[in-house]
Amino acid sequence: MTDQRGVVVGHWPGQDPSAEGGPAELLAAYHLQTQAEKGEAVTDVDGLPDRYRAEVLDPQTAFVDDVVLVALSGDTAVGCLVVTAPVSGQCEVKRLWTDPSFRGRGIASGLVSAALAHAVESGVGMVRLSVWAWRADVIGLYERIGFTVSDSWDERAQLVCMQRAV
Template identity: 70%
Template sequence: MTDQHQVSIVRRPGRTLSVEDGLATLLAAYHLRTEAEKGAPVADVDELPERYRAEISDPRTAFVDDVVLVALSGGAAVGCLVVTAPTDGRSEIKRLWTDPAFRGRGIASDLLGAALADAAESGAGAVRLSVWKWRTGAIALYQRFGFTVTESWDERDQLVCMERAV
């Protein structure tokens, strides 16, 4: 029996990223979808807030000190996740995204598992993340991986902050 999703997770230090590796497309989809879900849809990347445009146009600079995990299927980027370098003993997970055409294949779980392993290898004692409260599927995934809701470190309304030990 062959593996049905045949996806590999590649670890890329932020300083080695390139806009040609498919990450920019994934980040653009993530940010455009998020803005739409927040009730502020924009037509294209040029209308996103500057900080998000910067991630898309120059991920190497945006994530220079971080690790970016990219899920590849047949050489194409189909998912991503950013793990920040530990600060005060904690890493943070950001930008978990799977191309909608590849959802339901365990890619987000694979990325999350790889992120936790990376955080442990980097010496983090805990990993935290924030997620919009309407992303119930993502919250359920994080809970399956042992994340629990914690006091918010972010003032944005409707944001759920979660953490777990590594």
């Protein structure tokens, strides 16, 4: 676990991830914001594409083989990140989100650092991720942590693919 100015980052500690104040709320905020940024705003979780709605409604099943990292302020989840199960010596970082009222405290970098440490512990040699091109601040964060832009493995327009050896 990592302490980020009063916020602890670690593996989701076994509570129901759909419980109030848990990763499900953070995932909902992440997906609703992303849909709005893509110009496809929806009013609530029910309007999300099936794949994303499933993550919010049942993150435990959606990420059954993955690791969900959560930043906690007391008992409240204020940030999350998913590290996929290793495949062919690499894993992927997904769904990085920090509650807007907790931004600027190093939570996102703490979550990414914890993901990299998990990757090392898992014997992974490469961590990859994709991020929307309009999220310049997040791209800058990833670059500061050592990720570099790579050839795309995803054909969606405006998606930047990045990777980092660990």
